[in-house]
Amino acid sequence: MSALVVARNLAMPGRLQDISLEFAAGQLVGLIGPNGGGKTSLLQTLAGIPPASGVVIIAGECARSLAPNLRQRLFTFLPASRDVAWPLSARDFIELALPPEADWSPLVNRFELSGVVDRRMDQLSTGERTRVMIARALAPDPILLLLDEPIANLDPYWQLVILDELRDRARTGGRTIIMAIHDLRAALGWSDRLLLMAGCRLVADANPPGLQATGIIEEIFRVDPNLSAIRPADRQSSP
Amino acid sequence: MTRPFLLVAVAVAFLLSLALPYGSFATLQARDPALAWDLLAQLRLPRAMLALTYGAALGACGAAVQTIFANPLASPDLTGTTSGAALGAVIAAYLLEFASPFAMSLGSVGGAMAALGLLLLLAGPRAETTTLLLAGLAISALAGALTTLALALAPSPFAFYDAYDWLMGSLVDRSLGQSLFALVPTLACIALLLSQVRPLDSLALGEQSAQAIGYDIRRLRLLVIATTAIAVGACVAVCGAIGFIGLVAPIFARRLTGGRPGSAILPAALIGGLLLLSADLIVRLAPLGRTLPIGVATAVLGAPFFLWLVSRMRWKLGR
Numbered sequence: 001m002s003a004l005v006v007a008r009n010l011a012m013p014g015r016l017q018d019i020s021l022e023f024a025a026g027q028l029v030g031l032i033g034p035n036g037g038g039k040t041s042l043l044q045t046l047a048g049i050p051p052a053s054g055v056v057i058i059a060g061e062c063a064r065s066l067a068p069n070l071r072q073r074l075f076t077f078l079p080a081s082r083d084v085a086w087p088l089s090a091r092d093f094i095e096l097a098l099p100p101e102a103d104w105s106p107l108v109n110r111f112e113l114s115g116v117v118d119r120r121m122d123q124l125s126t127g128e129r130t131r132v133m134i135a136r137a138l139a140p141d142p143i144l145l146l147l148d149e150p151i152a153n154l155d156p157y158w159q160l161v162i163l164d165e166l167r168d169r170a171r172t173g174g175r176t177i178i179m180a181i182h183d184l185r186a187a188l189g190w191s192d193r194l195l196l197m198a199g200c201r202l203v204a205d206a207n208p209p210g211l212q213a214t215g216i217i218e219e220i221f222r223v224d225p226n227l228s229a230i231r232p233a234d235r236q237s238s239p
Numbered sequence: 240m241t242r243p244f245l246l247v248a249v250a251v252a253f254l255l256s257l258a259l260p261y262g263s264f265a266t267l268q269a270r271d272p273a274l275a276w277d278l279l280a281q282l283r284l285p286r287a288m289l290a291l292t293y294g295a296a297l298g299a300c301g302a303a304v305q306t307i308f309a310n311p312l313a314s315p316d317l318t319g320t321t322s323g324a325a326l327g328a329v330i331a332a333y334l335l336e337f338a339s340p341f342a343m344s345l346g347s348v349g350g351a352m353a354a355l356g357l358l359l360l361l362a363g364p365r366a367e368t369t370t371l372l373l374a375g376l377a378i379s380a381l382a383g384a385l386t387t388l389a390l391a392l393a394p395s396p397f398a399f400y401d402a403y404d405w406l407m408g409s410l411v412d413r414s415l416g417q418s419l420f421a422l423v424p425t426l427a428c429i430a431l432l433l434s435q436v437r438p439l440d441s442l443a444l445g446e447q448s449a450q451a452i453g454y455d456i457r458r459l460r461l462l463v464i465a466t467t468a469i470a471v472g473a474c475v476a477v478c479g480a481i482g483f484i485g486l487v488a489p490i491f492a493r494r495l496t497g498g499r500p501g502s503a504i505l506p507a508a509l510i511g512g513l514l515l516l517s518a519d520l521i522v523r524l525a526p527l528g529r530t531l532p533i534g535v536a537t538a539v540l541g542a543p544f545f546l547w548l549v550s551r552m553r554w555k556l557g558r
Contacts, residue, residue, distance in 0.1 A: 044447065047447075047450075047451040048450070048451065049447050049450045049451055050450065050456075050457060064453075066453065067453065068441075068452045068453040068454065071452065071453045072452060075451075076451065076452075077447065077448060077451035078448075079445050079447040079448055081445060081447075083445070084443070084445070085309035085310070085442075085443065085445075085500075086309075086443045086493070086498045086499070086500050087493075087498040088443055088497060088498040088499065089497060089498075092497050092498070092499065093443070093444070096440060096441065096443055096444055096499070097437065097440065097441040097444065097449075097452055120498070136444070146451075
């Protein structure tokens with residue numbers, strides 16, 4: 001089976017070394033790694049945010065050569081920051097630069113946004129703003145979704161709703177979804193494939209059971225196999 | 240709905256600016272109609288045109304600069320553009336002793352460009368917003384100090400008075416030709432900014448989202464800074480430095496666009512023109528015996544608004 005997304009020679013000066021990757025349709029890919037490992041840099045490079053270099057082919061199209069409306073049908077990007085500079089209403093925020101054919105009305109029910117859309121973004125809670133921003137990323141229904149920390153700032157219920165929606169889009173919609181995620185349990189439980197980044201490099205690329213079997217997660221994250229405690233060797237000894 | 244209203248308001252202010260004070264005009268017209276029309280065409284028309292142009296330039300550039308810095312407190316003054324333009328014009332004026340408005344225009348745009356070059360040199364083309372704002376502040380301080388130095392070294396008290404009067408900002412006694420010097424580059428720059436409304440609006444999603452959607456934000460930032468330098472430089476050369484309108488007009492304009500920062504450029508231009516026309520009317524009709532410099536009037540009206548804005552933002556941020 002040929003890959004839906006092909007990325008060649010991805011790099012970002014000083015932040016990401018040369019990486020080439022392929023992604024199949026219907027994959028929910030978890031991007032994990034310690035702070036500063038290069039997760040965000042990889043997502044930004046895939047999204048073509050300067051100073052990224054490399055080639056990304058999505059469904060046979062070179063995404064970066066396309067105009068905004070077509071490009072959003074191929075991929076969208078959710079940045080890690082939940083800050084907003086301007087006091088737009090949530091509705092205006094979602095509809096800003098949205099391709100005209102995009103229909104986001106199903107997301108209003110799915111994410112319970114009916115009480116939120118007419119309020120100003122700067123007056124929402126961080127969790128509400130996160131839901132609106134994820135809705136903005138999902139609204140064009142792109143082939144490839146690049147999400148930086150989609151479930152950070154969310155309570156357990158909304159974490160599960162979002163993960164469930166993403167998996168549903170991958171399984172039944174055949175979309176490719178790449179999400180950077182710090183919650184290792186959620187990453188192991190929900191991902192079809194895990195990319196482990198450390199030191200600006202791709203350290204491991206495997207399915208969750210395969211990755212767990214290697215023991216590299218404990219090694220890189222310096223936690224015990226249950227992910228519930230710091231490894232004894234890495235515990236700071238108090239004087 | 241609001242835009243037709245704004246257009247009408249601007250048109251009314253423009254006509255009032257031509258007609259008022261009406262008494263002296265009517266008296267003159269009864270005695271010497273030809274002279275009265277000369278007064279209208281050669282004194283009041285350039286003045287009203289300048290007020291509209293300068294105000295529109297400050298409003299539009301202010302809206303664009305606030306958008307690229309993602310900061311409602313940014314303005315052409317904050318990037319050092321106005322101060323650089325003023326310094327360039329003062330230097331050109333001293334070298335050529337106010338001989339040629341063309342030299343002052345060149346000096347002013349040159350000064351604005353130099354301020355921009357220094358800004359890029361200090362902050363780099365891909366600078367963080369904070370770095371850019373701090374660099375702009377440093378440039379403003381430097382240009383202000385050098386302007387004061389130039390004033391201190393004035394060749395004669397008259398030169399000092401001329402320069403000082405001009406620095407405070409004035410729309411008085413500018414010829415039709417001079418106002419065209421400000422009008423043409425400003426309109427071109429506003430048109431250029433209006434062609435960038437969509438990419439500027441997309442910045443409300445965040446800089447990275449706008450880039451992922453496909454807008455070249457680095458190019459956009461350079462374009463906004465360059466057009467601001469040219470438009471503000473051209474206006475400063477003719478009328479001196481006028482503050483606060485570039486800060487205030489976009490803030491009102493965004494209330495009309497639901498917070499969209501790029502769409503606010505056109506209403507900000509109209510509001511800027513309206514504000515400066517109104518400020519000029521106040522200055523002309525105020526019973527003080529002597530006309531106030533308009534830059535002083537906008538500062539006196541604008542500074543308290545600025546203080547109110549800062550205190551409100553501070554409360555909102557909870558700091």
